[in-house]
Amino acid sequence: MSSDTHSQDSLNTFSSLQAGKRTYHYYSLPKAAESLGDISRLPFSLKVLLENLLRNEDGITVDQTHINAMAQWLKDRHSDTEIQFRPARVLMQDFTGVPGVVDLAAMREAVKKAGKNPALINPLSPVDLVIDHSVMVDEFGTPTAFSENVAIEMERNQERYEFLRWGQQAFDNFRVVPPGTGICHQVNLEYLGKTVWHKKQGDKTLAYPDTLVGTDSHTTMINGLGILGWGVGGIEAEAAMLGQPVSMLIPEVVGFKVSGKLREGITATDLVLTVTEMLRKKGVVGKFVEFYGDGLKDMPVADRATIANMAPEYGATCGFFPVDEQTLKYLRLTGREDEQVELVEAYAKAQGLWREPGHEPAYSSTMELDMSKVEASMAGPKRPQDRVALKNMKSTFELLMATAEGLPGASDSRESSLASEGGQTAVGVDNSYHHPSSQHLELNGTKTRLDPGAVVIAAITSCTNTSNPSVMMAAGLIAQKAVAKGLKTKPWVKTSLAPGSKVVTDYLRVGGFQDDLNELGFNLVGYGCTTCIGNSGPLPDAVEKAVLDGDITVASVLSGNRNFEGRVHPLVKTNWLASPPLVVAYALAGNVRLDLDKEPLGKDKEGNPVFLKDLWPSQKEVAEAVEKVKTDMYRKEYAEVFDGDDTWKAIKVPESKVYEWSEKSTYIQHPPFFEGMGEEPEPIEDVKDARILALLGDSVTTDHISPAGSFKADSPAGKYLQEHGVDPKNFNSYGSRRGNHEVMMRGTFANVRIRNEMLENVEGGFTKFVPTGEQMAIYDAAMKYQEQGTPLVVIAGKEYGTGSSRDWAAKGTRLLGVRAVVAESYERIHRSNLIGMGVMPLQFPEGTDRKSLKLTGEETITINGLSGEIKPGQTLTMAITYKDGSTASCELKSRIDTANEAVYFIHGGILHYVVREMLKSA
Template sequence: MSTTSPSKDSLNTLSTLDAGGKTFHYYSLAKAAQSLGELDRLPFSLKVLLENLLRNEDDTTVDRSHIDAMVQWLEDRHSDTEIQYRPARVLMQDFTGVPGVVDLAAMREAVKIAGKDPALINPLSPVDLVIDHSVMVDKYGNPSAFKENVAIEMARNQERYEFLRWGQQAFDNFRVVPPGTGICHQVNLEYLGKTVWQKEVDGKTLAYPDTLVGTDSHTTMINGLGILGWGVGGIEAEAAMLGQPVSMLIPEVIGFRITGKLREGITATDLVLTVTEMLRKKGVVGKFVEFYGDGLKDMPVADRATIANMAPEYGATCGFFPVDDQTITYMRLTGRDDAQLALVEAYAKAQGLWREPGHEPVYTDTLELDMGDVEASLAGPKRPQDRVALKNMKSSFELLMETAEGPAEAPKAPKAKLESEGGQTAVGIENSYEHRASQQVEMNGETFRLDPGAVVIAAITSCTNTSNPSVMMAAGLIARKALAKGLKTKPWVKTSLAPGSKVVTDYLNVAGLQDDLDKLGFNLVGYGCTTCIGNSGPLPDPVEKAINEGDLTVASVLSGNRNFEGRVHPLVKTNWLASPPLVVAYALAGNVRVDLSKDPLGFDSDGNPVYLKDLWPSQQEIAEAVEKVKTGMFRKEYGEVFDGDETWQSIKVPESKVYEWSDQSTYIQHPPFFDGLGEEPDAIEDIRDANILALLGDSVTTDHISPAGSFKPDTPAGQYLQVNGVKPENFNSYGSRRGNHEVMMRGTFANVRIRNEMLDGVEGGFTRYIPSGEQMAIYDAAMKYQEQGTPLVVIAGKEYGTGSSRDWAAKGTRLLGVKAVVAESYERIHRSNLIGMGVMPLQFPEGMDRKRLKLTGEETITITGLSGEIRPGQRLGMTVTYKDGSTETCDLISRIDTANEAVYFRHGGILHYVVREMLKSV
């Protein structure tokens, strides 16, 4: 069946190629070059965008000027041209996917109310939703942990899963990978990704690059397989799957040359933390990063995917690796069929998308890394780009303690001390803070001392590393060697292993290493993101009590990609990203103040000190273990990937086009976004006499804004659920309740670590309600302002909206009544999401900020220039009226960057525009 109109193809580029015994049609870049000039030196990622324009040329959304702008990029190495990009498919995870499907269901409701067929609202592009964000580490450290956690997950999320099962049968082009299967990015890398896509169009089989957008920022992981993809807000992804192009400026492309090889004992995690640090310093927000150089020759796709995964952490839109022999090797290993491999190689070579030795495209700018210079590293305590060399971890934590809590009264920095196991304190440190903070803990018949820096969570978690067999095998080998020495993990450490796919379990079992990990407490807890997204579950009660009573600064060590404040666990103030083998090592040491570069992790059965170097496997040992990863494992685990277990299959749902909403549900509620939707949007008005809801500093992340993780009974969300009959033990997480706007709007700006500068020394989601001067929850204040009809604004510093592509950071902002955000700079996805929800993102001009304006939050704000035509990048005026009646004015820059974004904003949001356009079409 034809699913798209053929391109106008003004350059006559439609060609054919044969691969795997089949003939394919494709839009040839080589033929385009005959008219456009030499294209071979375009970055590979821009060649993918150029092919997209050639294939979708229609003189409406794509015309010859867009194609010419891609060619001009070679001269200018940057462009101000807006293009309309159409990805081949959309990837979702359940935290962002549930509200996406809720929006689709609400759009169907709106179409039904308008008297039209609800089936008008249907994905036009293939959508895969992988349920991976819901499993929590409730049970751990025992053989039944996985089974128990899955049972708890299914019980907790019954309503959500019923809803997704309904969506699976109600919408076309929509597939669901059931819970207990894997992390969406690893499933994408190992199974869903094709590198070259194909479909039937007007009786021809059309081949073109596999491209996607995803509702998770780490969608970029797929760039390691030569597939161009990046994270967008759930709102933008919904529009993409409904046929709307992704509006974007042709990006700058930063070339990252990689040379040399990693030294013995250095992992892909160490490499990615180094790359992240370098690129953050370089400044690549909103840009593509493309990797090139001779170092790629022997770099396996698993390592490439590790680097590509963390593109959001280094700030880039994506981190792209071109197709080459390593791509084919990985696709063959993971069970892609021979015909697909033949197509990938033939197509990539025909299109100039195949990396050849010595080939150097033209880049906007470049930087270089010799992998031989990489050293063992972690990152933390609260940002992924803050790399700390392993040898500096101890001093880094000590400095953190001194700056955060004042210098310790003990004379000097902690001295190394060797203790036998009987003392049950972390080996290798003398606690200079013992007088002030250490706590005695009794648990499971043991008594031990909990010190500052104690590792209370050690988690092998997240797509970044669990997709990489070399670091997973290394973790298992460390465990094996530790057991042979008689070592065990410290009793206060909550250990967990959450692989990204069942294949990891298969190869750890075949290598015999899962048994070794189990004996150290790293039992399988689930296949999902777990600790990396805040689903770390509760700490043991005695440990939580000790942390609270001693106000202890403790640590987590996790193999994830995110460690923002309040994300991993509310009581754990410092969180350190590390490779899986280092996670195991710190579980053995028990404290980040043990200097693993020279202090012992523990003592063997004879009382001799055991050092990290005694346990670390050689590259040869790791390579021999990795050889046990076989193609049959992938084919077995992905053979029935969409089926699910008996519990999933037994979920019964009505077969209806329109969802049957239930007022009793606390998980799924009909959102108010489309209430009263008229045929035409209301006129945009200036914002007058708005109050400031929150006055925020730099690097406010979507973790600070969007509800995530657990929440307490006394929060607005907790109070709402209790009023609706939900007991605190059944709250689940914010993420699991993203389908209920009542919960989510109450949790917006409610992060326990957010700091509103309107309040002195207060952490958490509070503000000052200006009419009365009283402190209250941000949600409660917003509702009072709404009752009075008072518009609201949020004022912030640099890098506003850093982090995950959380649509609720924008949805919640809108529902709280915020009309505009004024910040010094924005991260890409959140800026787009704000526009997608009809919230105006505004930027201070250079040299102006909240401090120069001496804002306290007591001022009122008027913003003018909105009532006229909304244009990209326009200047608007802001008048600040102070408490004493004096005023100050300044210009603001609209961060509506493209014409399409201006259209979406005029409609009150992108989905409102889509619904109106669909209603007009019938």
Template sequence: MSRDEMPDTLQTLDAGGTTYHYYSLPKAADALGRIDRLPKTLKILLENQLRFASDPSVAREDLQALVDWQQGGRSDREIGYRPARVLMQDFTGVPAVVDLASMRAAVQKLGEDPSRINPLSPVDLVIDHSVMVDKFGNPTAFKDNVAIEMERNRERYEFLRWGQQAFDNFSVVPPGTGICHQVNLEYLGRAVWSKEEDGKTFAYPDTLVGTDSHTTMINGLGVLGWGVGGIEAEAAMLGQPVSMLIPEVVGFKLTGKLREGITATDLVLTVTQMLRNHGVVGKFVEFYGDGLADLPLADRATIGNMAPEYGATCGFFPVDEETLEYMRLTGRDAVQIELVEAYCKAQGLWREPGDEPIFSDALHLDLGDVEASLAGPKRPQDRVALKDMKATFEKLMEGENGGKPLPSEEKGRLFSEGGQTAVGVHESYEHHDSQNVELDGEQFMLNPGAVVIAAITSCTNTSNPSVMMAAGLLARNARAKGLRTKPWVKPSLAPGSKVVTEYFQAAGVQEDLDALGFNLVGYGCTTCIGNSGPLPPPIEKAIEDGDLTVASVLSGNRNFEGRIHPLVKTNWLASPPLVVAYALAGNVRLDLSSEPLGEDPDGNPVYLQDIWPSQADIASAVEKVKTEMFRKEYAEVFEGDETWKALQVPQSQVYEWSPSSTYIQHPPFFEGMGREPEPIEDVENAHILALLGDSVTTDHISPAGAIKPDSPAGRYLQERGIKPVDFNSYGSRRGNHEVMMRGTFANVRIRNEMLEGVIGGETRHVPSGEQMAIYDAAMRYQEKGTPLVVVAGKEYGTGSSRDWAAKGTRLLGVRAVLAESYERIHRSNLIGMGVVPLQFPEGEDRKSLGLTGDETISIEGLASLTPGGRVTVTIKSEKGEKRIEALCRIDTANELEYYRHGGILHYVLRRMIGAV
């Protein structure tokens, strides 16, 4: 079909006294076929194609493919998707701005105008990932942590302030304000976007991509958005379409209502388990069914937030009356709310009772079947019913203990340790790992299963007034019963926005949380992203001396190995009220459904059901949440405090790099770059840098958490005069490639199968046979000009959209990854950095091929690649030679073009100066 056959769909509607132009989906249906049962997510993609139909990258076949999708619920058509805006957080945002600054420098070097490098779409960067829980359990914790954060991150924050004044369409929400996803949900998101163009006001769906995988939280507001790598987000903000195959859409039908005492967290852990078991990687999930009528928007956002945990690209909830009600509550303008209703109804994007779209597959959940749950010990999809927690931990410890059961405990026996009432661990307990500890004048025994971190944290739950109020009310009830947090627990409260503090104070529960040690520590991600801060030295020493398997309980969305704290082996996701409950119990080796948390001053046992707030009490407390709170806290959201305003920044178009900075360095990605790309060469005789198993996450690959003094990154910093106490975290130093490449594959829990019995970022340098840090081996290989590959199992790259997992891989000299399967974002990021992702043919893997890591690998056919094509991989060892035909996971023509140019940013830069 010719481009002249594009349907004419431009229409107008009136809302709030304004006439809006829009591209009508019903008019498109007149030309393309019925779309009334097309999933609403695909209707949004169809509108996107209609709006950009004049661009050469859009063909009528793209439109027709979206409509024809209904015939089988699948399509192999590639489309270019252009989101309305981009959202960033500081950990991923800093390297993105570093790349933009580096692109300006490269453009200037090529003799072009550097100001041509600018975001073309609105970009909001929210500083939320930097605050750490250094101080806790006291009234000044928040003030102290913010002061420490500003001091640690001054160089980074000065750089971001430079970016704010240097680039157009770029806004920064300063530190101490909130978590990007909660700010997005409560303030930035509009559900329907609008802008002026050629004297007309156009309306279209609010869509976005974000440099954090939990961007999907905004799906609860009827906004289509998902996480991408920083490099892909940069391309989107620079006008490049996000290349994607029309996805499968899995419908998830919700009916019924949640039972008394069941929280949104319990629901999302159940949904996560169901969808992960079903298999939704790379797919859209769209929620529907009449159960949505009774599901508050905050609960929807909680479910949407955890789409990365169930593996989906997004977890979308259509716009309905509940959406409008939430927008009213959060202080959105009445004119905007009128536009949302009028536009969504005109476009068929409004949820109607009884809607039954066509889906690729569908699941069903009766909300009445959901039970109290946690998830762990190291994957968010591993749901454990509350009543099964004790048995689950016991079984886990049997494995840790060589199959030997832990000593039995006298069920429900209470005892007193150092004046502290405790339960479930008593005088007769004589496990050899248990350690005597003295802390702040109290003596106690630290045992396996001890809860050493209890954190109300994360965008997932702190955006939800219902579960947050439940935590506050449970604290009030516990306090009234005379219960206290156990002395070995590090409690913390880190809401996602200042509005939470407003409604906690209005409901009178902040005082109760403070009394249990859950003082405000900051407005940011904190523990959920590994910024849990240090444990008290006596606790850390006891864990190390006894090699204790202890626990954290957090209201977060991630609990991967080594993420929360390097010494905490088991991490459990739970609702905020359960976080408080486990802080009181002090150990996960309790069945909180039947065993007491502790005892009151009269010696009577106190059970969880005794202090769990009723639904009526929670609802009454939630009524304290008022629109004025949102309007007050978001009135000056971009302003920042006096310290932020006082930061000095240069007024220059091209950034002035400081050679002495250990936070911001000029990356080498564009070194030697010409106007034309170099020809692609095959890989010859590459060595294996790491041989990895299944479910290797981006947390395993990308530098994250604390920097160890004896690590390559630690040595680098100390050589530049930085003391270990001032290392800060890997995340805070993402603007310095020298630190980040040294921390790639350095996770303390990664297991390289080239080394038997070794855990951590080590490998074997094959020519010498020496064991060394992966970075050190990579540098030895680079000195000899030896290419490298990484070999892995299933689900390689699971987890957050960490662009440094791909950037670090590239800088270590890795040309290709050969795995059994990939998670979507990391596969895309590897291509974006010029690393080719290859997939084992069906029936083959590292084990069937008997790989040890001593082999050399050659890859033929890279110069003649086609999307989804195959390449010949030759594996040589002392035993001989094997050949396999690996699937190249460069899935689309756009991805192939990025790879041909050496990466997506190289391609974009060349396009912006007219070289492509």
């Protein structure tokens, strides 16, 4: 084998291929099959992992055992073998990127203090950070909303952006896409992704699959382009960019067969909500999902990306689509060079990575969907997997109101009155019904009334749908027809349009739809996540007052992927995911308590009722509009993607290689993670006589643990900022403050909708400080326990850590003094993040939980077995002492799943391990 390559290549797979006029070298899967046996039916996603092993075989982290295990997977359809995956690149967004760069800066500081060259800490893999999570919908419904929001964003985030500009010049292999450009996943899909990567290696050009990890769970969107990638915590991503492999077990792969075609009037959003519901019911956490079947033949990449985007919502590590003609078509449309497209086709075909008609790989298990059976859908009120057929929306909301299920704070009187009022009619359609909690208000000089179910936020937002021209054009067509008939958005609805890239603006304008969307209040507010990440901004004062005065259960309708409690807006208790055209429809209707099949959205100029079917575009109309999306649009908008506007360019950039921390900064502070770190890790001790900080139920999300949105002046974080001279109007959000551990510690478990079972009928980030019986903020209690030297544990139910790949959910847990989390089950990324911060994730055995153990939170907990050797999957013992002095015990399974994770935990976290290894090798 050529000495230009890094692999030992024990199977002699190094080969060359011709693509267009160029010659590329690669590690051949067909040549590997000569030794391994027929691997043609290995799932495409595992073929990508196998190539990664062949290319990185070094006899230490990757050897023949790992390569053989991939072939053995075909016989067993599962594997317990741990492999080391080395992604080609790393993707970040700014909410996770800022703390990532803070960690890198802190690591440089630690290396400098150790007397070594701080430049040792430098990304070895290409890193792209896209600033997309910071823009808020402060202004809306006006022609100047975009420029005003961007100006506010730049002023509000000046410190953070100065810091990122520093990182841009201080680190190699690190690029920043400035604010006001697009959402990282859409920029990744439309521009950054290559499907097949290549680089110079000696005198040869090496070709290999484009792979990545990203610090956002929706990194999976890129799987729609045949690129294997998924979300990891910022901690793990930092390690990957510093040359550490991603440790993982060879996953089970669930094959999802698609057949048929979507019916008239059914959108890609309806399809993905159906897929999400099906896969969540099956249970695919920690597994790959791979789509196959002849239904893929006519499924465009935009639709594939919509499905792949929501892998975190159905719980899978990724939702992979193989390369085929649709992939090439999309690459050409989005302006990739001919040379790149030629390489993708030649490489995929040479490697057996090209989808052939009728080909069915071997999967761990399979399921199937006939797309002709998909119906118009939404999802809510608080979980993406809870699909509701559009025709059932009214009855679903009525049932929610009648039972108050999942709607905290509903009074008994409201429940009984709703149960007795079965025939209420939606606001904006029939004003004869007066609900006890309805509130009269005045908006823009018009007197109106807010009723339960009122849509107070209608947002076309998030990468999931704004990357898809078919649903965006459908929204434009609905708006066009509504304006022609004289319909108007209801006055209490806060409307917004936040595309994932500037290309969307171009094609909406060329299609002739932007003016009609503007007429309905869907003016451009920014290019970013906005409402989907919780940056929905304030509601109009009159609406906010009405919601509070009447304790009204109102709604948001958004074209996003996340609708967890407290995420979209603190006052909006029900949040519904929907396609962009349905977002427009609900803005016109003004209430979710409608049967859109039978009840009108409003009245036309002549006073005649207008129904959804009167506005809904045909597939032919949508297809004709999509034809107006041209390659030139992509080339124009991405030509200067890294440049930014004049404000960005004018930001002053310090030129030091080690960051100069400012004690005055309330955004960027030197984190304490490496303080007192020795050359060798301290021995791990058992957890003795710990207190329970929080006793939590099922489906506790990373939003519950570390919220991203706004916070109040009387919260611990609010008090801290005010003590440091920050006015409440300048608080910004938790997400924007992730460079300051002081804010983030205080925001841990501070979601306004979290419920700690240690307290009765209390919502929010509170607990009982057991020694005195006082109720207080979780942060305040944790600090009191730290003063006493008392270790802490958190007890939880099923699916702990669902949702975003939010490393601060683990960092905050660690800084509060939590040694271990004990739950019934975990979501993949959060489990990994806890280990990455030195917090032990433990799992109850089947049939045992906080309820069977009769835990109230007043017990003391001892966990034995940590002081011995740390091994993957070992059994530990939890001893419980109850308030009355009685005792019980149970066995717990360690959810340290791999040998690498055990090493990271022993070192107190993955970054500690990386720093120690770098200091040893320096």
